[in-house]
Amino acid sequence: MAELVYPPVIGAALGLFKALDLKIDLKGTEHIPERGGAVLASNHISYLDFIFCGYAARPAKRLVRFMAKESVFRHKVSGPLMRAMKHIPVDRSQGAQAYDHALRALRSGEVVGVFPEATISESFTLKGFKNGAARLAQEAGVPLLPMAVWGTQRVWTKGRARDFGRNHFPVTLRVGEAVDAPKGTDADALTVRLKERIQDLLEAAQRAYPDKPKGPEDSWWLPRHLGGTAPAPA
Template structure:
């Protein structure tokens, strides 16, 4: 697969990160295989998560093909970039074609990135999700790698103004040990285990995060169970579809 667009986009992003002096830490990158297909499954707290999740694959010299909603591909600027990087559009009205495209990429040895929650979690916890990621990995016979990102919500998340010029923001990326689901496995149970592992990774990233709110008005980016003012998951039931 020809990649004329992806490397320059990565180079531009890394330049911006340096200019902003973002304090990016990546743990567990060795869990992303250097060869062959794999599914990366991450939590979702920001519109920028796919950029930072992709950084975790750089030590393995992999380019991640992310599954993203069709609307992004229709954007006059974002669309050509997404297609040039060979990301995979997800049409919620025709989900089977997206699933087949992802399987084709996996069987061709690509790394496919997914956000099993489908939408941004405004509670900044891991929302319940379906077993699509585990089914995909099982069908393609590839590892399912859980991961978590934290701090990206401070740059751009749903319901908050963009602060893309914010300097010195810590960004934490934590990759966990792969699951290896098989077709014979109960994929609902595998999906539950994936959720548990993603939650544990997120808890770890939040616990070890090197920054704290600057004051009472800055607690919006922390989940309620950590003393933040983000809404609790129970307050958001049924309200986050389409984010």
């Protein structure tokens, strides 16, 4: 079936990137397969992370189907778009339904995007990971791809007003080699390995990030262990 909605939405996102003059540094796209199913698992620090994770799949000409909370699908504007782009609603009271939906998508050759932390990390450090991404990759027999985003929190994150000005914010994206996810491996142990791999990618993205806070009031977007004033990890 033709993709009538997703490509124009991508075009709009690219237009937004250009309008905001974002400086995107993307590496590791060669790890995203050009065909077949895959689970793309990323850290979560911004309301816009799904756009940037989807952007990372563009060189492979893939459209990522993201798992997102069900309330987004009920919104009068975002709901029809999310459904048309074949994203996957997650009702936490009926998690098995979302899991089965994602599993079917993977087995049909789709790339499914997952944020294992489930919610935005206000400390900008990794929170505890759910094991759903690992279980999906194992059961579907597809690659489990770790990814890290950094800088997106400066555009729009939880507890802060969105900043859609032309501030030339850098955004650093890193995709890593697939985490081996053989069937029979303990999903919790596999999730620990996934988190370690994403932590490595996140630290690499932070080291490569070209900006520093302009002063104490601008240090809110840095985690405390890097000298910033973001909330302490829960």
